[in-house]
Amino acid sequence: MRRTFDDTLSWSETGTELLLDTAAGWGEEQYLAPSGLPGWTRKHLVAHVAANADALSNLVRWAATGEKTPMYSSPQQRNADIEAGSRKPAAELAAWLSSSAERLAAGVAGLNDDQWNARVVTAQGRTVPATEIPWLRSREVCVHAVDLASGIAFTDLPAGFMTALADDIVAKRGSAAGPAVVLAATDTGDHWELPGEGEPVTVDGPLADVAAYLAGRPHALTTPDGSSAPALPAWL
Structure with missing residues (x-):
C-alpha cells in the first residue's frame, strides 16, 4: 500500500x-x-x-x-x-x-x-x-x-493521491469482469496489471490519464497501435 x-x-x-x-x-x-x-x-x-x-x-x-x-x-x-x-x-x-x-x-x-x-x-x-x-x-x-x-483536471490533484487511487481501483477491479490491461505511467514509471479476459492490452501515458482511465473519467490513453484504451466496467 x-x-x-x-x-x-x-x-x-x-x-x-x-x-x-x-x-x-x-x-x-x-x-x-x-x-x-x-x-x-x-x-x-x-x-x-x-x-x-x-x-x-x-x-x-x-x-x-x-x-x-x-x-x-x-x-x-x-x-x-x-x-x-x-x-x-x-x-x-x-x-x-x-x-x-x-x-x-x-x-x-x-x-x-x-x-x-x-x-x-x-x-x-x-x-x-x-x-x-x-x-x-x-x-x-x-x-x-x-x-x-x-x-x-486530474493534473491538478496530488501525484501521490493519483498513484494511491490507481492502486485502490486496480485492487477492486481485480475481481471484476473486464479486459486484461497492462498500464504504465510514463512520467512516474509505475505499472499496474488488470487481470481479465483475452490477451493483455498494453496502455501507457501520464499518471493523470492513467488515474482518470481507471476511474472511468475522460482520458487520452491509447494502445501502441494508436487505438483507444479498452473500456472498463464500473469500479464502485
Missing part, C-alpha cells in the same frame, strides 16, 4: 479546499449546469459530496462512541437525499456543502489513537478501521472536484 494515514488526511484537506474553492460564489445558473457525470447537474454532485461528508461523520461517531452508526440508513435513502439536495436553492446547497465538510473535519480532529483503530462498516459493506475514513473522503472530494466540470 503506497499511502499512509497522514497522506490521506492531507489529501482529504486538499481535495476539500479544491472543491469548495471551485464552487465558491456559484449561483443558480452555475449550479444547474451539467456536471461531468451523466445525468447529474452540479447540484446533484454537490448534494452527493455533502451527503457523503455527513455519512462519513456517522462513521466518525461510530468510532468515537462505539455505537453502531451506518453511513446511510439504506441505498434508497441515500439516493433520495441526493435528489432532494439537487432541488435546494444554490445558497442553501452551498451552506450544506461547507457545513458538512466542517463537521467531518471537526469529528476527525477529535478522534484519539484508540478510536482511530475502531472497526466501522462502509456503505459497500466492508469492515475497516476508522483510519480508512480520510481515504474514503479523499476519493470523494478529489475525484468529484474534477467532476464539477469547471476547469479542474
